[in-house]
Amino acid sequence: MSEIGLEKLDDNRWLLPQTGAMRVPGIIYANEKIRDLLKHDESTRQVANVAHLPGIVNFSLAMPDVHWGYGFPIGGVAAFDLETGVVSPGGVGYDINCGCRLMATRLTFPDIRDRLKELTEALYRRIPSGVGSTGYVKLSGKDQKKVLEEGAAWAVRAGYGTAQDLETTEDGGCIGGADPEKVSARALERGKQQLGTLGSGNHFLEIEAVEEIFDETAARVFGLHKGQIVIMIHTGSRGLGYQICDDYLALMVKHQTETGIALPDRQLACTYLSSGRGQNYLAAMACGANYAWANRQILMHLTREVLEKTLRASPRELGMRLVYDVCHNIAKIEKFSVAGQEKKLCVHRKGATRAYPAGHEAVPACYRSVGQPVLIPGDMGSGSYVLAGQAKAMDETFGSACHGAGRVMSRSQAIRSSRGRSISRELADRGVLVMAGSKGTLGEEMPEAYKNVHDVVDVIHQAGIAKKVAKLKSIACIKG
Amino acid sequence: MKTYELFDHTADLGLEIYGRTKKELFANAALALFDMMIQDARPPTKRGGRERVKTRTVQGADVADLLVNFLRELLYWFNGLGWVLNRGSILMCGNKKLVAQCVVEPYNPKRHMVKTEIKAVTYHGLSVQKIKSGWKARVIFDV
Numbered sequence: 001m002s003e004i005g006l007e008k009l010d011d012n013r014w015l016l017p018q019t020g021a022m023r024v025p026g027i028i029y030a031n032e033k034i035r036d037l038l039k040h041d042e043s044t045r046q047v048a049n050v051a052h053l054p055g056i057v058n059f060s061l062a063m064p065d066v067h068w069g070y071g072f073p074i075g076g077v078a079a080f081d082l083e084t085g086v087v088s089p090g091g092v093g094y095d096i097n098c099g100c101r102l103m104a105t106r107l108t109f110p111d112i113r114d115r116l117k118e119l120t121e122a123l124y125r126r127i128p129s130g131v132g133s134t135g136y137v138k139l140s141g142k143d144q145k146k147v148l149e150e151g152a153a154w155a156v157r158a159g160y161g162t163a164q165d166l167e168t169t170e171d172g173g174c175i176g177g178a179d180p181e182k183v184s185a186r187a188l189e190r191g192k193q194q195l196g197t198l199g200s201g202n203h204f205l206e207i208e209a210v211e212e213i214f215d216e217t218a219a220r221v222f223g224l225h226k227g228q229i230v231i232m233i234h235t236g237s238r239g240l241g242y243q244i245c246d247d248y249l250a251l252m253v254k255h256q257t258e259t260g261i262a263l264p265d266r267q268l269a270c271t272y273l274s275s276g277r278g279q280n281y282l283a284a285m286a287c288g289a290n291y292a293w294a295n296r297q298i299l300m301h302l303t304r305e306v307l308e309k310t311l312r313a314s315p316r317e318l319g320m321r322l323v324y325d326v327c328h329n330i331a332k333i334e335k336f337s338v339a340g341q342e343k344k345l346c347v348h349r350k351g352a353t354r355a356y357p358a359g360h361e362a363v364p365a366c367y368r369s370v371g372q373p374v375l376i377p378g379d380m381g382s383g384s385y386v387l388a389g390q391a392k393a394m395d396e397t398f399g400s401a402c403h404g405a406g407r408v409m410s411r412s413q414a415i416r417s418s419r420g421r422s423i424s425r426e427l428a429d430r431g432v433l434v435m436a437g438s439k440g441t442l443g444e445e446m447p448e449a450y451k452n453v454h455d456v457v458d459v460i461h462q463a464g465i466a467k468k469v470a471k472l473k474s475i476a477c478i479k480g
Numbered sequence: 481m482k483t484y485e486l487f488d489h490t491a492d493l494g495l496e497i498y499g500r501t502k503k504e505l506f507a508n509a510a511l512a513l514f515d516m517m518i519q520d521a522r523p524p525t526k527r528g529g530r531e532r533v534k535t536r537t538v539q540g541a542d543v544a545d546l547l548v549n550f551l552r553e554l555l556y557w558f559n560g561l562g563w564v565l566n567r568g569s570i571l572m573c574g575n576k577k578l579v580a581q582c583v584v585e586p587y588n589p590k591r592h593m594v595k596t597e598i599k600a601v602t603y604h605g606l607s608v609q610k611i612k613s614g615w616k617a618r619v620i621f622d623v
Contacts, residue, residue: 041490068490070604070620094599094622131597132559132587190560200597201623239559242599242622246552253545253603266545266603410488411623440595480597 004044006035012463016044016060021262022051026060029402031459034064037408037451046073049264053078054272055085057338057345061397063352064459065406065451069093071267074351074407077400079336080273082344086261087278088270089248089285091348092331096244096288098203098236099170099327100353100375100403101296102386103303104222106319107229107311109209109475115311120207120433120476122310126302127205128197129480130437135196137298144192148180151290152325155297161304161322165297168364169325170354170372173293175332178286183240184247187284191240191291196298200437200480202445203235205303206377208384208472218370218388218469222323230472231320232384233299234377236329237292244288248281273346282331289330296325323386324364324373328353328403334362336398347398355389355401355466363389374466378405378453380445381430383473385457387466401466405453411444418443427477436479445479481613484512493596493621494605498614502543503570505608505615506578509547510554513601514565516621517558519593531566531585543575544608547617550578551601562587598623 006014006028014035016026026047030038038044043066050072051060057079066075071090080086112119128135137158139147147154152166152173166172180188198205210228213219224230237244252269259271271278304320307313331348338345356363356372363372371388378384382405393399409417423442424434436442461468487494497512499505538553540546557563568582600622608617 043490070492070602070622074491090602131594186556186560243556243560246600249603250549250552254541266606269603407490410490411493412486413488438595 004048006044012459016047018051022048023054024051024056024059026051026062028062028066029064029459029463031455033455034451034459038066041068043068043073046071047076049268050076050078052264053080053086053088053268053270054261055081057081063400063402064456065351065402065404067406067408069350071265072348072350075402076350077348077352077397079345079347079398082273082333082346085273085346086270087273087281087331087346088268088348089245089252089281090267090269091350092245092285093329093350094242094245095236095329096241096285097292097327098329099292099296099325100377101233101300101325102323102373102375103231103300104224104321104323105229105231105307106317108227109229112229112311116433116476119307119310120435120478122306123205123303124435124478126306127299127478129199129478131200131480133197133199133480134193137195139192139195144188145180147195147294148183148287148290149178150174152293152297155294160298160301165300165322168322168366169293170327173297173325175286175289177283178290179283180287182280182284183244183287187240187243187247190243191238194238194240195291195295196302197238197295198235198299198480199238200441203480205299205478206232206474207476208232208474210470211383211473212471214468214470215388221367221370222373222386222469223321224323224386224470230323231303232375232377232472233296235295235299237288238295240291241288244284248284251277285331289327292327293325324375326353326375334399336394345398347400349400351403352400353403354399355387355393356399357389357391357394374401376402376404376453376457379447379450380434380474380477381427381432381447382453383471385453385468386470386472387457387460388469389466390464392464393466397465401460402456405450405456407449408451409449414446414449415440415443417448418446432474433476434479441479483508489620493598493623495619495621497617497619500614502615503573505617506547506550506570506573506580507568509551509617509619510565510568510582513551513554513598516596517594517598518564519595531583533581533583535579535581537577537579539577541576544606546576546578547608547619548601548603548606550580551619555598555601557584558587564592596623
């Protein structure tokens with residue numbers, strides 16, 4: 001929105017001054033190029049809207065992949081005081097704990113070059129994807145309750161992976177305080193069939209190769225080296241998460257007037273963190289988050305099986321290992337220093353990744369010397385990045401970085417401009433083999449629909465939020 | 481008269497829906513939702529098909545909230561129950577309550593091609609207004 005004036009703070013940050021009923025100013029991480037893109041959408045207005053919410057601490061933040069969402073902007077970060085602040089289901093999003101999981105292997109590109117098509121087809125057959133896809137894991141009511149309470153640990157106990165995988169999953173793949181009693185029958189029903197599925201839209205499974213190393217030390221610590229084959233999975237909590245968000249959003253809209261909180265956008269419906277309703281949402285949201293971690297854990301296991309079988313490789317030869325698993329749609333209670341005092345806050349990350357620095361107790365011991373891996377997928381043609389969280393993230397962004405490239409084109413615009421073109425052939429020309437459930441998805445997700453991921457990552461790197469460790473090139477991609 | 485059209489939204493799907501009356505607006509919104517999700521959302525059905533008639537009462541804090549609650553119920557019919565809406569009419573429509581009668585049939589992958597997964601109906605940029613030629617609503621869906 002061009003009428004909202006942004007003041008340049010430095011090469012990578014813009015201040016959105018506090019005006020009207022905003023309780024704090026906003027800060028948007030962007031270079032000149034990204035800032036120009038913001039003039040064409042509503043995301044700046046949305047950063048301002050979030051600043052209206054009670055108990056917001058310091059700033060309403062937006063990462064450089066910011067774009068127009070609903071309620072919160074996508075790429076938005078906001079932290080709230082536990083006593084005076086609120087929790088907003090829309091500030092987490094419908095896909096609770098949507099996130100990325102990166103797996104490393106011992107393979108290099110020559111090991112799979114001749115088998116790539118076969119391998120991609122085998123993955124496409126084995127990994128359920130597409131709208132309404134159902135999984136192989138059929139949950140009894142009792143098992144589902146355990147999934148919601150225990151997350152990835154349930155999947156490991158059920159034979160999908162190893163305990164080592166949990167060590168390199170954010171929060172060990174489980175948020176505490178999950179209470180299945182706070183999840184509706186509708187959400188539970190939707191969750192029964194979908195564990196171990198990828199879904200559709202921007203969710204994907206991608207085979208990538210490490211193309212460039214920026215930081216040798218951190219790459220070694222993360223177990224990454226040039227030429228190595230890695231696999232990235234992007235998905236979340238499926239219908240169960242959507243339903244939890246929707247149920248609580250409806251509830252909060254219904255009772256919004258009782259809270260006395262005036263909202264600039266109904267989608268920001270919220271309630272005080274200290275209220276029963278707020279606590280119930282957090283307990284239900286934790287169930288959604290845990291389900292998503294179990295989902296990605298199962299998908300990793302299925303991927304491992306397919307690779308072993310197709311390449312006729314032993315587990316040792318394949319050497320598949322979880323580098324890290326991050327969530328980027330979440331609200332979490334975390335500790336930060338506010339005005340020199342350590343305080344627990346509820347951080348909403350709506351399309352933003354946690355980016356804790358070296359030495360932080362929540363970073364797995366094996367990575368603590370360099371910082372938490374931050375996984376940033378780009379569009380289908382540009383590949384992805386691995387970064388490591390930096391100390392400045394704790395000072396400025398409540399330990400958060402961007403989560404992707406961020407869309408610039410609406411889905412209908414993308415479909416219009418992809419008409420008459422073969423996106424899969426264009427990608428093949430760029431060395432990326434794509435298999436998608438529908439041609440529509442490929443059009444919607446065409447590379448031009450996204451910002452340049454290199455620009456987005458450079459802003460985060462230069463701002464000192466997270467440093468670039470490795471760049472990954474897409475080789476094959478499975479879309480729902 | 482066109483019943484709905486798309487408007488651009490960066491991440492999601494925006495629909496502008498029209499109707500000569502409020503009842504028609506709500507009925508058109510319901511059909512537009514299924515039109516977005518499923519190719520041939522209103523297929524011809526054979527006699528003795530698996531169609532069923534469902535009557536639902538939906539409530540809301542105001543007319544805009546009522547529209548969201550109505551669409552969210554229909555979205556659950558598809559996502560949660562596997563029902564596809566073939567046609568429907570609004571029997572009663574106030575500002576806070578409506579009664580809808582809908583003809584649905586079970587989703588059948590052989591006949592219904594799913595075009596877009598709609599995750600949710602949002603309140604962002606939501607409006608329901610009376611215009612010269614009848615009624616108009618704007619709704620953004622999370623896809």
